[in-house]
Amino acid sequence: xxxxxxxxxxxxxxxxxxxxxxxxxxxxxxxxxxxxxxxxxxxxxxxxxxxxxxxxxxxxxxxxxxxxxxxxxxxxxxxxxxxxxxxxxxxxxxxxxxxxxxxxxxxxxxxxxxxxxxxxxxxxxxxxxxxxxxxxxxxxxxxxxxxxxxxxxxxxxxxxxxxxxxxxxxxxxxxxxxxxxxxxxxxxxxxxxxxxxxxxxxxxxxxxxxxxxxxxxxxxxxxxxxxxxxxxxxxxxxxxxxxxxxxxxxxxxxxxxxxxxxxxxxxxxxxxxxxxxxxxxxxxxxxxxxxxxxxxxxxxxxxxxxxxxxxxxxxxxxxxxxxxxxxxxxxxxxxxxxxxxxxxxxxxxxxxxxxxxxxxxxxxxxxxxxxxxxxxxxxxxxxxxxxxxxxxxxxxxxxxxxxxxxxxxxxxxxxxxxxxxxxxxxxxxxxxxxxxxxxxxxxxxxxxxxxxxxxxxxxxxxxxxxxxxxx
Numbered sequence: 001x002x003x004x005x006x007x008x009x010x011x012x013x014x015x016x017x018x019x020x021x022x023x024x025x026x027x028x029x030x031x032x033x034x035x036x037x038x039x040x041x042x043x044x045x046x047x048x049x050x051x052x053x054x055x056x057x058x059x060x061x062x063x064x065x066x067x068x069x070x071x072x073x074x075x076x077x078x079x080x081x082x083x084x085x086x087x088x089x090x091x092x093x094x095x096x097x098x099x100x101x102x103x104x105x106x107x108x109x110x111x112x113x114x115x116x117x118x119x120x121x122x123x124x125x126x127x128x129x130x131x132x133x134x135x136x137x138x139x140x141x142x143x144x145x146x147x148x149x150x151x152x153x154x155x156x157x158x159x160x161x162x163x164x165x166x167x168x169x170x171x172x173x174x175x176x177x178x179x180x181x182x183x184x185x186x187x188x189x190x191x192x193x194x195x196x197x198x199x200x201x202x203x204x205x206x207x208x209x210x211x212x213x214x215x216x217x218x219x220x221x222x223x224x225x226x227x228x229x230x231x232x233x234x235x236x237x238x239x240x241x242x243x244x245x246x247x248x249x250x251x252x253x254x255x256x257x258x259x260x261x262x263x264x265x266x267x268x269x270x271x272x273x274x275x276x277x278x279x280x281x282x283x284x285x286x287x288x289x290x291x292x293x294x295x296x297x298x299x300x301x302x303x304x305x306x307x308x309x310x311x312x313x314x315x316x317x318x319x320x321x322x323x324x325x326x327x328x329x330x331x332x333x334x335x336x337x338x339x340x341x342x343x344x345x346x347x348x349x350x351x352x353x354x355x356x357x358x359x360x361x362x363x364x365x366x367x368x369x370x371x372x373x374x375x376x377x378x379x380x381x382x383x384x385x386x387x388x389x390x391x392x393x394x395x396x397x398x399x400x401x402x403x404x405x406x407x408x409x410x411x412x413x414x415x416x417x418x419x420x421x422x423x424x425x426x427x428x429x430x431x432x433x434x435x436x437x438x439x440x441x442x443x444x445x446x447x448x449x450x451x452x453x454x455x456x457x458x459x460x461x462x463x464x465x466x467x468x469x470x471x
Contacts, residue, residue, distance in 0.1 A: 006398045007093055007391060008081050031227060031248035032255070033165025036172065037306050038121040039221035040256055041277045041299045043370055044263065046363070047214045048272040053196055053264035054203025055211040059218040060260050064253030066426070067222040069419035070381045072409050073388035074226055075245045079407035080391070087226070091383055094390040101326055101454035103383060106447060108321070110376040111314040112350040117369045118307030119143055124362050125300045128276040129293070135362055136355055142304065146311045147348050151339060164298075164305045171298050172255050175279060179262035182286050192286075196268050205269065213433040215426055216374040217367065221256055223377055225249075226384070241407040274363040311347065318343035326457075371436045375443030378423045378430075385419035 048056045077090050087107065092100025123138035183192050197203055204211070259279075263272075266282040273281070277299050283292035319340035322331035331343045356365050392402075392412055402408060409415045430436045 006400075007394050008400075027244045028248045028251065029165065029169075031225070031244075032252050033169055035222060035224045035227070035252055036165075036168050036255070036302075037224075038118065038299065038303050039223055039370075040259070041279055041295075041302070042121050042124065042274060042366075043217050043220050044260055045272045045276065045278040045281070046274040046367060047218045048260070048264055048267070048269050048278055049274075050206060050214045051210045051218075052201060052203060052205040052269050053261075055206060055214075056218070056264055056269075057257060057261050059211055059214055060221060060257050061253070063215070063219040063222055064249070064256065066219070066419070066422045067225050068249050068253075069415055069422060070384055071225055071245060071249060073385045073416050073419060075241065075407050076388055076405065076409045077384070077391055079241050080395070080405055087380070087384070090387040090391070094387040094394070095383060097458040098451060098455035099383065101458060102447065102451045103380060104317075104321055104326060105450045105454070106376050106380050108314055108317050108347075109446070110373050110380070111310045111317065112347050113353075113369055113373050113376075114310045115146070115307050115314065115347065116350050116353050117366065117373065118303045118310070119146070120362065120366045120369065122300055122303045122307070124275060124366065125277070125296055125303065127362070128280065129296055129300075139355055142307070143348065143352065146304075146307055147344070149308060150311050150315065150344055151335075151341070152337075164301050167298055168302055169255075171295065172259055175295075176258055176262060178291070179259075179266060179282070182266055182282075183262070186286075192266060194265055196265050200268050200270060212429045213436070216371050216430050216436060219377070219426065220370050220374055222252070223373065225252070226381075239406065245407070274366060311344070314347035315340050315344035318347060367435070368439050371430070371439035372443055374430075375427075375440050376447065378427050379443075379447055382420050382423045385416040385423075389413055389416040 044056070044060075047059060051059055074086075078086055081089070088100045088104050091103040119139055119142045122142050123135045126138045127133060127135055178186075183194075206213075263278050263282050267278055267285050271281060271285065272278045277295060279299075280292040280295050283289070283295065318327055318331050319334070321327040322329055322343070331340065331346065333340070333342050335341045353365075353369075388409060389412075392409070395405075396402065427440070431440050
């Protein structure tokens with residue numbers, strides 16, 4: 001009689017194991033550099049202009065704490081079961097095949113919409129640099145560039161991603177140093193001090209209502225943080241996993257909150273907008289236009305390299321799901337170069353949604369996409385917390401010892417429970433805002449439909465497994 005497999009053995013057998021070759025410093029770089037992007041450099045304009053200076057700082061701090069809850073949960077799972085395509089593998093094992101299928105589609109749709117978000121963000125930045133150019137032109141140009149690069153050789157763009165991540169971190173550090181100098185008197189107009197925190201209505205000019213209405217937008221700055229925990233399974237030294245996760249989150253939250261605090265101190269909150277980076281506006285406000293242009297170029301490069309990554313990843317992800325019988329088989333076809341052309345075309349088709357911004361205000365389109373992605377993240381991150389809760393219970397029931405885990409969630413089961421509660425509360429607060437309510441309704445209809453279809457399909461086709469491919 002064969003021995004019954006444990007949860008860890010089942011997960012490891014259904015996916016490719018990861019090699020432990022990454023250093024702690026490299027993992028921290030991947031986490032911080034990969035997460036910081038337009039969610040901070042562009043979306044923060046909406047957060048500051050809606051919640052005010054103090055409200056923006058508080059909401060980014062709250063968002064960071066909530067992300068820490070999820071990241072530690074995923075860190076325990078990744079350290080115990082270091083596999084490629086981890087999110088689907090965990091959802092399949094601890095929440096059922098239908099949930100594994102659903103998480104796969106949530107991941108793909110969220111990624112495809114992120115392509116759109118990055119293209120629209122790039123168009124907004126270009127229109128800020130060249131005000132007289134039409135938005136639709138830049139959207140088409142950037143969509144064609146991303147499609148062309150991925151049809152030919154995605155590495156052409158991908159090779160500069162590391163250096164762009166480095167530039168982003170350098171820019172944050174430089175901005176903080178320059179910002180402190182500006183507050184002390186550098187630039188035009190003399191010392192600003194903390195006057196923008198006391199004037200113009202004070203710290204919280206819009207009150208709790210204003211802060212609540214930007215909870216999803218501020219949270220978007222941390223989207224992608226799951227990469228931090230996912231790299232836990234690739235560290236050379238397992239004992240350094242807690243240090244890596246905690247150090248990455250501390251640096252990420254500190255860099256975000258401090259930079260937002262300085263932007264809000266330099267730029268009056270009424271002048272902030274999602275129609276341009278508040279980091280750029282802050283430099284322009286004190287007469288440093290050249291510095292603002294440099295920031296715009298870095299943010300533009302960041303948006304395009306991020307868009308390229310998601311274009312590459314989404315095409316392979318859809319191809320993978322087709323190979324595992326979770327998507328139409330036509331999506332599994334590849335070109336002579338090995339490029340999944342049909343999957344790439346379908347993924348890039350989402351980018352054309354951005355053309356709507358020619359008929360509807362660009363900021364409205366961009367924020368709707370951010371909210372839609374945020375709704376998917378609330379769902380996916382809640383599932384991660386539930387998976388960790390069930391994993392620990394099952395691990396102990398199967399004879400495992402908690403002290404043998406290389407990374408352990410502190411205060412179990414409080415952390416995963418608080419994580420789910422925080423995401424539920426975030427959803428409730430979000431749907432109270434009329435603008436975000438529509439995005440959440442579309443999101444709910446989309447993902448509930450996918451789950452129902454996945455549930456029916458998984459019961460009829462028990463041979464179809466969740467596609468566990470890391471792209």
